[in-house]
Amino acid sequence: MIRKKESKMKKKIIFVGPPNAGKTTLRKIFFEGENRSKLLEFALEPTKGVESMILKLKGEVGIFDLAGQENYKWFGTKKKTLFYETNMFIVVIDAAASMEEIADFTKKVINIRNDLTPSAFIYLLIHKIDLLERDIIYELKLQIKKEIAKTNLIKYAFTSIQRRFFLETFSTFIDILKVSTSELTEFEEDDFKFLKNTIDLLFQIQNDVVISKTDLIKKLNISNKAIENIIKILENKNHIKISKKAQDIPVFSLTDKGKEYFDTILKNFSLEKFEIDTNDIEMISERVGEPPFLGFLISDNHGRTLISTEVYDGVFDKFLRKDNEETFTDFELIPMFISALESFSKVLNIKDLSGFKLKGTNIKMQTIRYQLLTITLFMRRDTNIKAVMDQIKKWFDNIFEKYENDFETSINTGQISHLNHLTVKGKKWLDKLNQDYKKISISTEIIDLKHVTDLHEKLDEISNNLDLQHSIQIQKLKELKSNLLIAAAEENFQEIKEIAKKIKYIHESSL
Numbered sequence: 001m002i003r004k005k006e007s008k009m010k011k012k013i014i015f016v017g018p019p020n021a022g023k024t025t026l027r028k029i030f031f032e033g034e035n036r037s038k039l040l041e042f043a044l045e046p047t048k049g050v051e052s053m054i055l056k057l058k059g060e061v062g063i064f065d066l067a068g069q070e071n072y073k074w075f076g077t078k079k080k081t082l083f084y085e086t087n088m089f090i091v092v093i094d095a096a097a098s099m100e101e102i103a104d105f106t107k108k109v110i111n112i113r114n115d116l117t118p119s120a121f122i123y124l125l126i127h128k129i130d131l132l133e134r135d136i137i138y139e140l141k142l143q144i145k146k147e148i149a150k151t152n153l154i155k156y157a158f159t160s161i162q163r164r165f166f167l168e169t170f171s172t173f174i175d176i177l178k179v180s181t182s183e184l185t186e187f188e189e190d191d192f193k194f195l196k197n198t199i200d201l202l203f204q205i206q207n208d209v210v211i212s213k214t215d216l217i218k219k220l221n222i223s224n225k226a227i228e229n230i231i232k233i234l235e236n237k238n239h240i241k242i243s244k245k246a247q248d249i250p251v252f253s254l255t256d257k258g259k260e261y262f263d264t265i266l267k268n269f270s271l272e273k274f275e276i277d278t279n280d281i282e283m284i285s286e287r288v289g290e291p292p293f294l295g296f297l298i299s300d301n302h303g304r305t306l307i308s309t310e311v312y313d314g315v316f317d318k319f320l321r322k323d324n325e326e327t328f329t330d331f332e333l334i335p336m337f338i339s340a341l342e343s344f345s346k347v348l349n350i351k352d353l354s355g356f357k358l359k360g361t362n363i364k365m366q367t368i369r370y371q372l373l374t375i376t377l378f379m380r381r382d383t384n385i386k387a388v389m390d391q392i393k394k395w396f397d398n399i400f401e402k403y404e405n406d407f408e409t410s411i412n413t414g415q416i417s418h419l420n421h422l423t424v425k426g427k428k429w430l431d432k433l434n435q436d437y438k439k440i441s442i443s444t445e446i447i448d449l450k451h452v453t454d455l456h457e458k459l460d461e462i463s464n465n466l467d468l469q470h471s472i473q474i475q476k477l478k479e480l481k482s483n484l485l486i487a488a489a490e491e492n493f494q495e496i497k498e499i500a501k502k503i504k505y506i507h508e509s510s511l
Contacts, residue, residue, distance in 0.1 A: 011061040011087045013180050018105060019068035022127045022161075023092035024051070027065050029161060030173040030485055033478030035463045036161050050082070061180065075108055083112050088180040089122045095129045095158070099143045102126070106148050113153075118223070123176050124148065124156040130165055155179070170453050170485075171382070177489035197222050198230050202254070205240060206262055210253045234258070291434040292383040292448075294319060294363070296426065297376040299335030300411045306373075307419055309426035311434065316378065319363045335376055368393065370400060372411060382449030388437055395429055452488045452496060456481055458503055477506070 015023040024047050028034035031053065047067040054060050064082070066074050074082060089109050093102050106124055113120045126144070129137055137158060144156055159169040200220055205211055211219075216227055231252065234240045239258035242250050254262060295310040310316055366385060368375040375396055379385060385392070400407060403422065410416050441448060463477045480499055487495035 011180055012085055013061060013063050013088045013090060013176075014083065014086050015063070015065040015090045015092065016071070016074065016109060017068055017092035018071070018094065018097070018101070021068060021092045021094045023047075023068070023090070023125075024065055025161065026090075026092060026125070026127070026159070026169075026173075027051075027063065030170075031063055031482060033459075033481035035460050036166070037460055037464060040161060075112065080112065080116060083116045086113075086117045086120045088120060088176070089113060090176065091122060091124045092127050093124070095126045095132050095137070095140070099140065099147065102140075102144065103147045110154070120153070121179055122154040123179065124154065125159045125172070126156065127159045129158045130160040130162040166457075167450065167453050170456065171449055173485060174449075174489045177486065181489070194226075194230075197226060198234070201227070201230050202234070202239070202258070202262055205252055205254055206259075210243075210251045212249055212251050214249075216252070290315075290319075290380055291430075292380050292437045293430055293433050294378040294380065295430065296378065297335055299374050299376065301372060301374070303335040304414070305335055306407070306410050306416050307422055307426065309423050309430065311427065311430045319378070319380075335374060368396065370396075373400065373407065383437070384448045387440060388433065391433065391436065395433075399425075449488075452484060455496070455500055455503055456484055458507065459484075462503070462507055473506075 015027055017023045025039050029036050029039060047065055048069075050067070051065040053063045066082075074080075089112075091106055091109050093105060102124075106122070109122060113122060124144070126140065132140075141158070148154065148156065155175075157168075157172040157175075159165070159172055161169060197220070201216060201222070204216060204219055208215070213224075213227055213231070216222070217224055220227075222230075231240065231242075235242065238255055239261060240252050241255050242252055244250060291311050293311065294315045295308070297305050297309075298307040299305050364379045364381045364383060364385075366377050366379070368377065377385070377392070399422065403419075406418055410419055441451065459477050459481050463474060466474055466477075480502060484496065484499050487493075487499065
């Protein structure tokens with residue numbers, strides 16, 4: 001699945017970063033299947049020039065690793081052509097670097113991207129976080145979010161190849177492969193991103209009262225094309241108006257209709273406030289002992305919560321808590337937030353949010369929409385909901401049919417006390433759902449992130465027990481590790497099961 005030769009590439013990924021940041025180590029572990037524990041023990045020689053490889057993944061993906069000592073060349077005039085047609089930049093920076101160093105280097109990459117390959121995605125990895133204290137990482141996260149993370153087409157993550165952080169780092173590279181092979185471009189992003197950009201734009205116009213397109217682009221970090229698309233829709237809906245300023249520069253302001261809509265629906269809802277993807281430093285490896293399904297809310301079409309059920313008391317607060325903060329938010333506001341988004345999405349004639357999802361470091365959330373009711377289901381991040389979705393829908397179908405009159409009474413009157421008994425039923429059902437999920441997980445009928453990471457670790461363990469004379473077997477193990485990451489990114493569960501069988505055979509043969 002990996003070949004070190006020239007080939008026609010469908011996608012292009014470039015690793016770039018300051019010297020000694022760890023980018024080559026990450027590349028070798030996740031794309032070449034090198035042994036993590038051995039790379040921790042023996043330091044690699046610095047990369048010289050450009051190292052490249054081809055990764056077979058829904059077409060061939062070219063991986064280029066640029067020597068950090070030669071950044072002056074890569075960012076110079078003559079060598080910039082190397083960045084043409086790049087689909088993703090993986091920027092790796094040592095977590096011990098100052099925020100100024102992180103921002104300066106990342107902005108250089110952003111400028112290269114904007115000039116040469118504007119649709120490319122940037123994935124910023126703050127690496128070696130095992131060397132920093134938690135409170136320092138928290139402060140760094142806040143600064144990155146403020147300085148960099150709002151830039152268009154950029155994500156960030158904290159990584160380390162140390163064992164206690166490896167599950168999260170593995171998850172990050174699965175996400176990197178998913179993003180890098182996505183067919184979405186800067187002008188074809190998903191409807192939720194469009195919805196977010198539209199809300200951000202309305203907040204900015206409301207805040208500034210009158211603002212030009214140039215200032216909107218500068219303040220929101222949204223492309224000119226995206227701004228034009230949003231403005232066209234909002235103008236057609238009579239939410240904004242265009243007038244001329246000095247020197248005939250067009251400026252935008254909210255219409256009376258736009259102000260009314262903003263005040264009644266959007267004013268109290270911010271996507272940042274409800275954003276679950278917090279990059280909490282409490283890694284998901286610390287959560288894997290928790291049940292896969294944490295609880296659910298049932299709400300009406302206005303976002304009023306009728307039933308709130310946790311698998312155990314306090315689990316929502318535990319998982320939705322942000323770093324150094326007492327709580328994430330009042331979780332019962334989440335249905336109101338989703339209701340507001342649904343209402344606004346209808347105004348814009350975009351995506352039905354019936355399957356709305358948010359995923360963060362600790363938790364995953366998904367809605368299931370019925371005619372009069374919405375379920376908001378909370379899960380551990382690595383839970384594979386697809387495996388039990390039929391079972392989930394069947395239970396709620398039965399509940400809504402059996403207690404239809406009770407739900408209608410609550411919707412019409414706002415009284416919810418007569419639904420309290422369903423909380424007890426819901427908790428019992430969650431316990432059974434988690435037990436069933438665990439059973440099929442053990443029997444490998446489903447694959448989740450922890451399972452995949454354990455398989456990766458098992459391959460390292462087998463490799464550690466082989467000496468250099470077994471070079472053919474070692475190479476096969478490397479290929480299996482790379483194939484495992486690819487299968488996880490593609491959600492090819494059958495391939496993961498086949499790899500698991502091969503690992504079991506190799507392990508038993510080596511005993």
